[in-house]
Amino acid sequence: MFPITGTTSLILAIVFGFAFGWLLHRGNVANYGTIVRQLLLKDFTVLKVMLTAIIVGGIGVFLLVQMGYAKFHIKESDLLAITLGAGLFGIGMALFGYCPGTALAAIGAGSVHALVGAFGMILGGILYALTFDWVSQAILPVWAMGKVQLPQLLGVGAPVIFVALGLFVIAFFVMLERRSVKPG
Amino acid sequence: MKNPQDMEAIFANAVRPSAPATATRINWSPYLTGIGIGVLSWIVFVVVNTPIGITTAISQISGGMASLFVGADVVAANTYWAKNVFDLDYGTLFLVGTMLGGLGSALAAGTWRIETVPRLWAERFGPSPARRYVVAFIGGIILMYGARLANGCTSGNGISGGLQLALIGWVFFAVMFATGTITDFIMFRPKTS
Numbered sequence: 001m002f003p004i005t006g007t008t009s010l011i012l013a014i015v016f017g018f019a020f021g022w023l024l025h026r027g028n029v030a031n032y033g034t035i036v037r038q039l040l041l042k043d044f045t046v047l048k049v050m051l052t053a054i055i056v057g058g059i060g061v062f063l064l065v066q067m068g069y070a071k072f073h074i075k076e077s078d079l080l081a082i083t084l085g086a087g088l089f090g091i092g093m094a095l096f097g098y099c100p101g102t103a104l105a106a107i108g109a110g111s112v113h114a115l116v117g118a119f120g121m122i123l124g125g126i127l128y129a130l131t132f133d134w135v136s137q138a139i140l141p142v143w144a145m146g147k148v149q150l151p152q153l154l155g156v157g158a159p160v161i162f163v164a165l166g167l168f169v170i171a172f173f174v175m176l177e178r179r180s181v182k183p184g
Numbered sequence: 185m186k187n188p189q190d191m192e193a194i195f196a197n198a199v200r201p202s203a204p205a206t207a208t209r210i211n212w213s214p215y216l217t218g219i220g221i222g223v224l225s226w227i228v229f230v231v232v233n234t235p236i237g238i239t240t241a242i243s244q245i246s247g248g249m250a251s252l253f254v255g256a257d258v259v260a261a262n263t264y265w266a267k268n269v270f271d272l273d274y275g276t277l278f279l280v281g282t283m284l285g286g287l288g289s290a291l292a293a294g295t296w297r298i299e300t301v302p303r304l305w306a307e308r309f310g311p312s313p314a315r316r317y318v319v320a321f322i323g324g325i326i327l328m329y330g331a332r333l334a335n336g337c338t339s340g341n342g343i344s345g346g347l348q349l350a351l352i353g354w355v356f357f358a359v360m361f362a363t364g365t366i367t368d369f370i371m372f373r374p375k376t377s
Contacts, residue, residue: 003233013274016228017281018288020236020339023224025289027217032302039361039368045214050342050357052218057225058347070229073344075335077351085334086341086356090363092327094371096320097302099338100238100331103324104279108286111299116317120324125239125246127325128332132264135333150349161349173215 002069021105030105032097032113039094044176051169055162062158072149079143081135096120225347234274235348237340238282239331241275244268246328308372330360 004012024030027049037043064070093099096117098106103121106114128135151158212220221236228234248270251259259265270276290296300313309315331337334356336345342360345353 002230004231009232009274010272010277012232013277014281014284016224016232016236017278017283018285019224019281020221020278021282021285021287022289023212023217023220023285024282025286026212026293027214027220028211029214029217030286032299033304036304036368036372039364040372041365048214049218049221050338050346052215053221053225053343054346056219056222057343058222058349060222060226061229061347064226064230070226071233072348073233073235074348074350075341075345075352077355078335079351079355082334082341082352082355083359085330085332086359087363088326088330089334089337089356090330090360090365091367092323092325092330093338093360094364094367095323096327097305097323100242100327101236101282101337101339104238104282105286105289106299108283108288109290109295110297111302113300113302113313113316113320117320117324117327120321121239121242121328122246122249123321124325124328125243125332126250128329129243129246129250129262129264129268132262136263139333145351148351150351150354153351158349 020101021108024102024105025109030098030102030109030111032106032111035093035099035102036097048173048176051172055166055169059162062162074147074149077145077148078140079145081139081142084139092124221343222347225344232274235340235344236278237275237336237344238279239328239337239340240268241273241279242328243332244270244273244276245279334360 003009021030027045028034029046029049034043034045038046061070061072065072089099096103098111098114098117100121103111103114103118107118149158150161154161225236228236243264247259247262247265247268250265251270287296301311301316305316327337334341335352336342336356338360341353341356343353346357347353
Protein backbone atom coordinates (compact mmCIF):
# COMPACT_ATOMS: atom_id res chain seq x y z
CA MET A 1 0.00 0.00 0.00
CA PHE A 2 2.77 2.47 0.99
CA PRO A 3 4.65 4.42 -0.21
CA ILE A 4 2.07 6.10 -2.41
CA THR A 5 3.38 7.33 -5.77
CA GLY A 6 1.90 8.79 -8.95
CA THR A 7 -0.94 11.29 -9.11
CA THR A 8 -2.21 10.56 -5.60
CA SER A 9 1.18 11.54 -4.18
CA LEU A 10 0.86 14.92 -5.94
CA ILE A 11 -2.39 15.60 -4.09
CA LEU A 12 -0.73 14.45 -0.86
CA ALA A 13 2.13 16.90 -1.55
CA ILE A 14 -0.37 19.75 -1.31
CA VAL A 15 -2.04 18.22 1.77
CA PHE A 16 1.22 17.61 3.67
CA GLY A 17 2.65 20.97 2.55
CA PHE A 18 -0.54 22.63 3.77
CA ALA A 19 -0.18 20.95 7.17
CA PHE A 20 3.46 22.05 7.39
CA GLY A 21 2.65 25.66 6.45
CA TRP A 22 -0.30 25.70 8.86
CA LEU A 23 1.92 24.44 11.72
CA LEU A 24 4.66 26.98 10.97
CA HIS A 25 2.13 29.80 10.95
CA ARG A 26 0.17 28.68 14.03
CA GLY A 27 3.40 28.14 15.94
CA ASN A 28 4.27 31.77 15.17
CA VAL A 29 7.56 30.86 13.48
CA ALA A 30 6.48 32.12 10.03
CA ASN A 31 7.19 35.52 11.51
CA TYR A 32 10.16 37.87 11.03
CA GLY A 33 10.14 39.02 14.67
CA THR A 34 10.11 35.47 16.10
CA ILE A 35 13.08 34.36 14.00
CA VAL A 36 15.18 37.48 14.55
CA ARG A 37 14.45 37.51 18.30
CA GLN A 38 15.59 33.86 18.39
CA LEU A 39 18.89 34.83 16.74
CA LEU A 40 19.17 37.69 19.26
CA LEU A 41 18.60 35.07 22.02
CA LYS A 42 15.55 36.96 23.32
CA ASP A 43 12.83 34.44 22.35
CA PHE A 44 13.46 30.69 22.07
CA THR A 45 10.30 29.72 20.15
CA VAL A 46 12.26 28.54 17.07
CA LEU A 47 14.55 26.26 19.09
CA LYS A 48 11.60 24.90 21.10
CA VAL A 49 9.72 24.01 17.90
CA MET A 50 12.75 22.50 16.14
CA LEU A 51 14.06 20.44 19.06
CA THR A 52 10.59 19.13 19.94
CA ALA A 53 10.02 18.17 16.28
CA ILE A 54 13.42 16.45 16.11
CA ILE A 55 12.86 14.36 19.25
CA VAL A 56 9.22 13.44 18.62
CA GLY A 57 9.84 12.89 14.92
CA GLY A 58 13.14 11.11 15.51
CA ILE A 59 11.86 8.54 18.01
CA GLY A 60 8.82 7.78 15.83
CA VAL A 61 10.77 7.50 12.58
CA PHE A 62 13.41 5.34 14.28
CA LEU A 63 10.72 2.93 15.50
CA LEU A 64 9.00 2.93 12.09
CA VAL A 65 12.32 2.05 10.42
CA GLN A 66 12.92 -0.71 12.99
CA MET A 67 9.47 -2.16 12.24
CA GLY A 68 10.09 -1.96 8.50
CA TYR A 69 7.44 0.67 7.71
CA ALA A 70 9.90 3.42 6.76
CA LYS A 71 13.39 3.96 5.36
CA PHE A 72 16.03 6.46 6.37
CA HIS A 73 16.97 9.16 3.85
CA ILE A 74 20.46 10.22 4.85
CA LYS A 75 22.30 12.87 2.85
CA GLU A 76 26.03 12.85 2.28
CA SER A 77 28.06 14.58 4.99
CA ASP A 78 30.37 16.66 2.76
CA LEU A 79 31.64 18.55 5.74
CA LEU A 80 33.41 21.49 4.08
CA ALA A 81 30.38 22.23 1.89
CA ILE A 82 27.99 21.86 4.82
CA THR A 83 30.04 24.10 7.09
CA LEU A 84 30.40 26.82 4.44
CA GLY A 85 26.80 26.43 3.31
CA ALA A 86 25.35 26.50 6.82
CA GLY A 87 27.54 29.51 7.60
CA LEU A 88 26.13 31.40 4.62
CA PHE A 89 22.64 30.14 5.43
CA GLY A 90 22.79 31.61 8.94
CA ILE A 91 23.95 35.00 7.60
CA GLY A 92 21.17 34.94 4.99
CA MET A 93 18.56 33.97 7.57
CA ALA A 94 19.66 36.81 9.87
CA LEU A 95 19.34 39.34 7.01
CA PHE A 96 16.12 37.92 5.56
CA GLY A 97 14.45 37.08 8.87
CA TYR A 98 13.03 33.83 7.52
CA CYS A 99 14.27 30.40 6.52
CA PRO A 100 12.91 28.92 3.26
CA GLY A 101 9.92 27.04 4.73
CA THR A 102 8.81 29.81 7.07
CA ALA A 103 9.20 32.34 4.23
CA LEU A 104 6.70 30.39 2.12
CA ALA A 105 4.16 30.19 4.94
CA ALA A 106 4.69 33.92 5.61
CA ILE A 107 4.06 34.75 1.93
CA GLY A 108 0.73 32.96 2.26
CA ALA A 109 -0.02 34.98 5.38
CA GLY A 110 0.61 38.28 3.54
CA SER A 111 4.32 39.09 4.02
CA VAL A 112 5.49 41.13 1.02
CA HIS A 113 9.13 41.25 2.17
CA ALA A 114 9.12 37.44 2.41
CA LEU A 115 8.00 37.37 -1.24
CA VAL A 116 10.82 39.75 -2.22
CA GLY A 117 13.30 37.54 -0.36
CA ALA A 118 11.88 34.48 -2.16
CA PHE A 119 12.86 36.07 -5.48
CA GLY A 120 16.32 36.51 -3.98
CA MET A 121 16.27 32.79 -3.16
CA ILE A 122 15.43 31.94 -6.77
CA LEU A 123 18.40 34.06 -7.89
CA GLY A 124 20.56 32.31 -5.28
CA GLY A 125 19.50 28.97 -6.74
CA ILE A 126 20.44 30.17 -10.24
CA LEU A 127 23.88 31.31 -9.00
CA TYR A 128 24.45 27.93 -7.35
CA ALA A 129 23.58 26.00 -10.50
CA LEU A 130 25.87 28.24 -12.58
CA THR A 131 28.79 27.66 -10.17
CA PHE A 132 27.99 24.00 -9.52
CA ASP A 133 30.74 22.54 -11.74
CA TRP A 134 33.38 24.40 -9.75
CA VAL A 135 31.73 23.63 -6.39
CA SER A 136 31.44 19.93 -7.17
CA GLN A 137 35.16 19.74 -7.95
CA ALA A 138 36.66 22.10 -5.39
CA ILE A 139 34.38 21.92 -2.35
CA LEU A 140 32.08 18.90 -2.23
CA PRO A 141 34.90 16.30 -2.11
CA VAL A 142 36.66 17.97 0.86
CA TRP A 143 36.03 16.12 4.12
CA ALA A 144 33.37 13.99 2.44
CA MET A 145 32.28 11.55 5.13
CA GLY A 146 29.49 9.76 3.27
CA LYS A 147 26.00 9.11 4.64
CA VAL A 148 26.96 9.17 8.30
CA GLN A 149 24.56 8.94 11.23
CA LEU A 150 25.55 9.77 14.80
CA PRO A 151 25.13 6.19 16.14
CA GLN A 152 27.81 4.91 13.71
CA LEU A 153 30.05 7.88 14.38
CA LEU A 154 29.79 7.71 18.17
CA GLY A 155 29.54 3.94 18.44
CA VAL A 156 26.37 4.00 20.58
CA GLY A 157 22.82 2.97 19.76
CA ALA A 158 20.20 5.45 18.55
CA PRO A 159 18.01 4.84 21.65
CA VAL A 160 20.89 5.96 23.89
CA ILE A 161 21.30 9.12 21.83
CA PHE A 162 17.56 9.88 21.92
CA VAL A 163 17.43 9.42 25.70
CA ALA A 164 20.48 11.64 26.24
CA LEU A 165 19.23 14.24 23.79
CA GLY A 166 15.73 14.12 25.27
CA LEU A 167 16.99 14.68 28.83
CA PHE A 168 19.25 17.50 27.70
CA VAL A 169 16.47 19.20 25.75
CA ILE A 170 13.92 18.82 28.59
CA ALA A 171 16.43 20.36 31.02
CA PHE A 172 17.00 23.19 28.55
CA PHE A 173 13.24 23.81 28.16
CA VAL A 174 12.69 23.77 31.94
CA MET A 175 15.48 26.32 32.32
CA LEU A 176 13.95 28.53 29.62
CA GLU A 177 10.44 28.36 31.10
CA ARG A 178 11.69 29.14 34.63
CA ARG A 179 13.62 32.11 33.33
CA SER A 180 10.63 33.42 31.35
CA VAL A 181 8.28 33.52 34.38
CA LYS A 182 10.70 35.58 36.47
CA PRO A 183 9.61 39.21 36.76
CA GLY A 184 11.63 41.74 34.78
CA MET B 185 1.63 61.46 2.20
CA LYS B 186 0.68 58.78 4.67
CA ASN B 187 3.41 56.62 6.18
CA PRO B 188 3.51 52.90 5.38
CA GLN B 189 2.21 51.81 8.79
CA ASP B 190 -0.96 53.87 8.30
CA MET B 191 -1.36 52.42 4.83
CA GLU B 192 -0.95 48.93 6.24
CA ALA B 193 -3.58 49.55 8.89
CA ILE B 194 -5.98 50.92 6.29
CA PHE B 195 -5.38 47.98 4.00
CA ALA B 196 -5.79 45.47 6.83
CA ASN B 197 -9.07 47.06 7.86
CA ALA B 198 -10.30 47.10 4.29
CA VAL B 199 -9.56 43.40 3.89
CA ARG B 200 -11.01 42.39 7.24
CA PRO B 201 -12.95 45.07 9.07
CA SER B 202 -13.48 42.91 12.13
CA ALA B 203 -9.80 41.94 12.56
CA PRO B 204 -8.98 41.91 16.28
CA ALA B 205 -6.29 44.29 17.47
CA THR B 206 -4.28 41.49 19.02
CA ALA B 207 -4.26 38.06 17.48
CA THR B 208 -4.02 35.27 20.00
CA ARG B 209 -5.00 32.23 17.98
CA ILE B 210 -1.78 32.12 15.97
CA ASN B 211 0.22 31.44 19.14
CA TRP B 212 0.12 27.71 19.50
CA SER B 213 2.54 26.47 22.09
CA PRO B 214 5.92 25.85 20.43
CA TYR B 215 5.91 22.38 21.99
CA LEU B 216 2.54 21.53 20.44
CA THR B 217 3.81 22.89 17.10
CA GLY B 218 6.96 20.80 17.39
CA ILE B 219 4.94 17.68 18.19
CA GLY B 220 2.78 18.43 15.14
CA ILE B 221 5.83 18.66 12.86
CA GLY B 222 7.27 15.49 14.43
CA VAL B 223 4.05 13.54 13.81
CA LEU B 224 3.87 14.95 10.27
CA SER B 225 7.37 13.52 9.76
CA TRP B 226 6.19 10.05 10.81
CA ILE B 227 3.37 10.28 8.28
CA VAL B 228 5.46 11.50 5.33
CA PHE B 229 8.22 8.94 5.93
CA VAL B 230 5.68 6.12 5.73
CA VAL B 231 3.08 7.39 3.27
CA VAL B 232 5.21 9.08 0.59
CA ASN B 233 8.71 7.93 1.62
CA THR B 234 9.91 11.55 1.39
CA PRO B 235 11.20 13.64 4.31
CA ILE B 236 10.00 17.24 4.69
CA GLY B 237 12.25 19.58 2.70
CA ILE B 238 11.98 22.86 0.83
CA THR B 239 15.07 24.02 -1.04
CA THR B 240 15.64 21.20 -3.53
CA ALA B 241 12.31 22.16 -5.08
CA ILE B 242 13.26 25.86 -5.03
CA SER B 243 16.35 25.02 -7.11
CA GLN B 244 14.04 23.28 -9.59
CA ILE B 245 12.02 26.49 -9.77
CA SER B 246 15.28 28.44 -10.24
CA GLY B 247 15.92 26.29 -13.30
CA GLY B 248 12.44 26.99 -14.61
CA MET B 249 12.87 30.74 -14.11
CA ALA B 250 16.46 30.78 -15.45
CA SER B 251 15.35 29.40 -18.79
CA LEU B 252 13.46 32.69 -19.26
CA PHE B 253 16.71 34.68 -18.95
CA VAL B 254 19.59 32.50 -20.09
CA GLY B 255 17.65 30.24 -22.45
CA ALA B 256 16.40 26.67 -22.14
CA ASP B 257 19.57 25.31 -23.82
CA VAL B 258 21.83 26.74 -21.10
CA VAL B 259 19.58 25.27 -18.42
CA ALA B 260 19.46 21.91 -20.20
CA ALA B 261 23.26 21.84 -20.47
CA ASN B 262 23.76 22.62 -16.78
CA THR B 263 24.84 19.63 -14.70
CA TYR B 264 22.99 20.78 -11.58
CA TRP B 265 19.66 21.48 -13.26
CA ALA B 266 19.98 18.23 -15.20
CA LYS B 267 19.67 16.53 -11.80
CA ASN B 268 16.94 18.91 -10.56
CA VAL B 269 14.58 19.32 -13.51
CA PHE B 270 11.66 21.74 -13.13
CA ASP B 271 8.39 19.85 -12.94
CA LEU B 272 5.12 19.94 -11.01
CA ASP B 273 6.26 17.02 -8.90
CA TYR B 274 5.94 16.15 -5.21
CA GLY B 275 8.65 18.61 -4.13
CA THR B 276 7.37 21.69 -5.95
CA LEU B 277 3.74 20.99 -5.04
CA PHE B 278 4.79 20.67 -1.39
CA LEU B 279 5.97 24.30 -1.66
CA VAL B 280 2.56 25.32 -3.00
CA GLY B 281 0.95 23.48 -0.09
CA THR B 282 3.20 25.22 2.45
CA MET B 283 2.23 28.62 1.06
CA LEU B 284 -1.46 27.67 1.09
CA GLY B 285 -1.09 26.41 4.68
CA GLY B 286 0.18 29.82 5.78
CA LEU B 287 -2.68 31.46 3.87
CA GLY B 288 -5.32 29.12 5.30
CA SER B 289 -4.06 29.46 8.87
CA ALA B 290 -3.92 33.26 8.63
CA LEU B 291 -7.39 33.52 7.12
CA ALA B 292 -8.90 31.10 9.65
CA ALA B 293 -7.27 32.99 12.53
CA GLY B 294 -8.31 36.36 11.12
CA THR B 295 -4.71 37.60 11.08
CA TRP B 296 -4.11 37.78 7.33
CA ARG B 297 -2.63 41.16 6.48
CA ILE B 298 -0.13 42.75 4.13
CA GLU B 299 3.20 43.17 5.93
CA THR B 300 5.79 45.31 4.13
CA VAL B 301 8.03 46.26 7.07
CA PRO B 302 7.93 44.17 10.27
CA ARG B 303 7.83 46.11 13.53
CA LEU B 304 11.15 44.86 14.91
CA TRP B 305 12.88 45.95 11.68
CA ALA B 306 11.12 49.35 11.66
CA GLU B 307 12.18 50.07 15.25
CA ARG B 308 15.84 49.69 14.30
CA PHE B 309 16.05 50.56 10.59
CA GLY B 310 13.05 52.84 10.01
CA PRO B 311 9.81 52.48 8.06
CA SER B 312 11.24 52.41 4.50
CA PRO B 313 9.92 49.34 2.64
CA ALA B 314 12.64 49.75 -0.03
CA ARG B 315 15.42 49.33 2.51
CA ARG B 316 13.71 46.24 3.95
CA TYR B 317 13.18 44.75 0.47
CA VAL B 318 16.84 45.22 -0.54
CA VAL B 319 18.10 43.45 2.58
CA ALA B 320 15.45 40.68 2.28
CA PHE B 321 16.46 40.13 -1.37
CA ILE B 322 20.19 39.97 -0.60
CA GLY B 323 19.46 37.76 2.42
CA GLY B 324 17.42 35.45 0.19
CA ILE B 325 20.30 35.08 -2.27
CA ILE B 326 22.80 34.20 0.48
CA LEU B 327 20.29 31.93 2.25
CA MET B 328 19.59 29.90 -0.87
CA TYR B 329 23.22 29.67 -2.04
CA GLY B 330 24.10 28.40 1.44
CA ALA B 331 21.19 25.96 1.48
CA ARG B 332 22.29 24.43 -1.83
CA LEU B 333 25.94 24.22 -0.79
CA ALA B 334 24.83 22.49 2.41
CA ASN B 335 22.34 20.34 0.44
CA GLY B 336 19.37 21.38 2.58
CA CYS B 337 17.79 24.04 4.77
CA THR B 338 16.27 24.30 8.24
CA SER B 339 13.61 21.79 7.18
CA GLY B 340 15.57 19.25 5.12
CA ASN B 341 18.79 19.34 7.14
CA GLY B 342 17.85 20.84 10.50
CA ILE B 343 14.62 18.94 11.19
CA SER B 344 14.58 15.97 8.78
CA GLY B 345 18.36 15.40 9.01
CA GLY B 346 18.45 16.08 12.74
CA LEU B 347 15.64 13.63 13.54
CA GLN B 348 17.42 10.88 11.58
CA LEU B 349 20.53 11.64 13.66
CA ALA B 350 22.39 12.40 10.44
CA LEU B 351 25.74 14.11 10.98
CA ILE B 352 24.93 16.63 8.23
CA GLY B 353 21.80 17.76 10.11
CA TRP B 354 23.54 18.52 13.40
CA VAL B 355 26.56 20.21 11.83
CA PHE B 356 24.19 22.36 9.76
CA PHE B 357 22.07 23.22 12.80
CA ALA B 358 25.03 24.30 14.94
CA VAL B 359 26.86 26.31 12.27
CA MET B 360 23.84 28.18 10.90
CA PHE B 361 22.74 29.10 14.39
CA ALA B 362 26.18 30.45 15.21
CA THR B 363 26.55 32.65 12.12
CA GLY B 364 22.90 33.75 12.28
CA THR B 365 23.28 34.83 15.90
CA ILE B 366 26.52 36.72 15.20
CA THR B 367 25.00 38.49 12.19
CA ASP B 368 21.84 39.64 14.00
CA PHE B 369 23.82 40.70 17.07
CA ILE B 370 25.88 42.94 14.78
CA MET B 371 22.82 44.22 12.88
CA PHE B 372 20.82 44.96 16.02
CA ARG B 373 23.69 46.22 18.21
CA PRO B 374 22.76 49.22 20.38
CA LYS B 375 22.90 52.48 18.46
CA THR B 376 25.94 54.59 19.28
CA SER B 377 24.64 58.10 18.74
